[in-house]
Amino acid sequence: xxxxxxxxxxxxxxxxxxxxxxxxxxxxxxxxxxxxxxxxxxxxxxxxxxxxxxxxxxxxxxxxxxxxxxxxxxxxxxxxxxxxxxxxxxxxxxxxxxxx
Amino acid sequence: xxxxxxxxxxxxxxxxxxxxxxxxxxxxxxxxxxxxxxxxxxxxxxxxxxxxxxxxxxxxxxxxxxxxxxxxxxxxxxxxxxxxxxxxxxxxxxxxxxxxxxxxxxxxxxxxxxxxxxxxxxxxxxxxxxxxxxxxxxxxxxxxxxxxxxxxxxxxxxxxxxxxxxxxxxxxxxxxxxxxxxxxxxxxxxxxxxxxxxxxxxxxxxxxxxxxxxxxxxxxxxxxxxxxxxxxxxxxxxxxxxxxxxxxxxxxxxxxxxxxxxxxxxxxxxxxxxxxxxxxxxxxxxxxxxxxxxxxxxxxxxxxxx
Numbered sequence: 001x002x003x004x005x006x007x008x009x010x011x012x013x014x015x016x017x018x019x020x021x022x023x024x025x026x027x028x029x030x031x032x033x034x035x036x037x038x039x040x041x042x043x044x045x046x047x048x049x050x051x052x053x054x055x056x057x058x059x060x061x062x063x064x065x066x067x068x069x070x071x072x073x074x075x076x077x078x079x080x081x082x083x084x085x086x087x088x089x090x091x092x093x094x095x096x097x098x099x100x
Numbered sequence: 101x102x103x104x105x106x107x108x109x110x111x112x113x114x115x116x117x118x119x120x121x122x123x124x125x126x127x128x129x130x131x132x133x134x135x136x137x138x139x140x141x142x143x144x145x146x147x148x149x150x151x152x153x154x155x156x157x158x159x160x161x162x163x164x165x166x167x168x169x170x171x172x173x174x175x176x177x178x179x180x181x182x183x184x185x186x187x188x189x190x191x192x193x194x195x196x197x198x199x200x201x202x203x204x205x206x207x208x209x210x211x212x213x214x215x216x217x218x219x220x221x222x223x224x225x226x227x228x229x230x231x232x233x234x235x236x237x238x239x240x241x242x243x244x245x246x247x248x249x250x251x252x253x254x255x256x257x258x259x260x261x262x263x264x265x266x267x268x269x270x271x272x273x274x275x276x277x278x279x280x281x282x283x284x285x286x287x288x289x290x291x292x293x294x295x296x297x298x299x300x301x302x303x304x305x306x307x308x309x310x311x312x313x314x315x316x317x318x319x320x321x322x323x324x325x326x327x328x329x330x331x332x333x334x335x336x337x338x339x340x341x342x343x344x345x346x347x348x349x350x351x352x353x354x355x356x357x358x359x360x361x362x363x364x365x366x367x368x369x370x371x372x373x374x375x376x377x378x379x380x381x382x383x384x385x386x387x388x389x390x391x392x393x394x395x396x397x398x399x400x401x402x403x404x405x406x
Contacts (some may be wrong), residue, residue: 022294
């Protein structure tokens with residue numbers, strides 16, 4: 001899994017190159033946690049290359065949002081398709097995970 | 101459907117039209133002998149006269165949920181006091197999800213939708229009475245439909261199986277339904293590997309010989325049906341209903357939780373989900389996607405445990 005990382009001050013934008021699946025979401029989680037540990041105050045995940053969000057990824061995003069919030073930071077996702085929007089609404093995670 | 105004997109059923113609904121409808125569909129099906137009651141009180145009276153006296157006992161009571169004075173849950177409670185052995189089921193014209201919390205509190209695991217295909221309703225009631233024809237994908241597709249089985253031996257094979265079924269479905273389902281199917285296959289497939297056999301989520305897993313997981317799929321003239329199978333039998337009906345309730349009526353703790361959304365998401369995105377459980381033997385989750393583009397907001401609750 002390749003993840004393109006763009007840093008602008010304390011803002012990190014991460015763009016996975018492929019689908020986040022049950023066998024690679026831990027890799028994504030590790031990279032997001034590293035960004036937070038290294039001082040990112042705002043982490044944005046660009047989901048342009050992701051068509052489907054499974055429950056494991058939703059849970060992982062929840063963890064990341066909670067961890068960065070505890071440090072006073074923000075987590076958000078961007079460039080989501082209508083299916084992902086529907087899933088976030090159905091699980092009510094659109095109230096917890098900011099969508100840009 | 102086995103028609104060797106006739107099943108005597110009591111249908112309870114406050115609507116005369118609905119009573120007549122169900123009396124017709126069951127009356128027209130060989131193997132059923134329906135009676136009707138307009139209220140819970142009338143049903144109790146009929147049971148006292150016919151059932152408890154063994155004059156003309158019933159095999160099944162099917163009650164509407166939303167009725168004045170005595171709702172379906174109260175009817176089931178009263179019936180269970182009279183005869184704990186009498187099999188019962190609930191049916192509603194409203195959104196089944198509105199009753200999930202109550203179903204969890206009362207231990208109700210099957211709620212049928214009035215809007216379902218009448219043949220499906222009759223089949224479901226038959227299966228609830230007999231306990232037969234529950235396990236096996238062949239029970240959910242038209243006779244003669246070819247069932248293709250894909251054995252899953254590791255996590256990579258699960259991806260392959262999902263892709264193969266998606267390829268088969270591509271020309272039959274619209275984009276929303278394809279998304280729902282893919283999500284359901286992955287959620288229930290990963291459940292079958294990680295949860296059933298206790299592997300760490302997200303790890304690469306090669307199953308042991310005793311840890312069987314398989315996906316089966318079949319198509320008939322109206323639908324694609326998939327069965328996701330494991331032989332751990334660790335899933336329970338209480339757990340399935342609890343997870344559904346957490347998705348439908350989440351507390352703050354449920355919302356911030358890292359897991360537990362798979363079955364809820366699957367039911368939300370697939371046309372119909374049936375969960376069949378044989379404790380410590382077998383778990384079978386059936387996903388059904390209709391080829392028609394209609395989307396039904398209300399979906400039945402179908403959890404069977406033998």
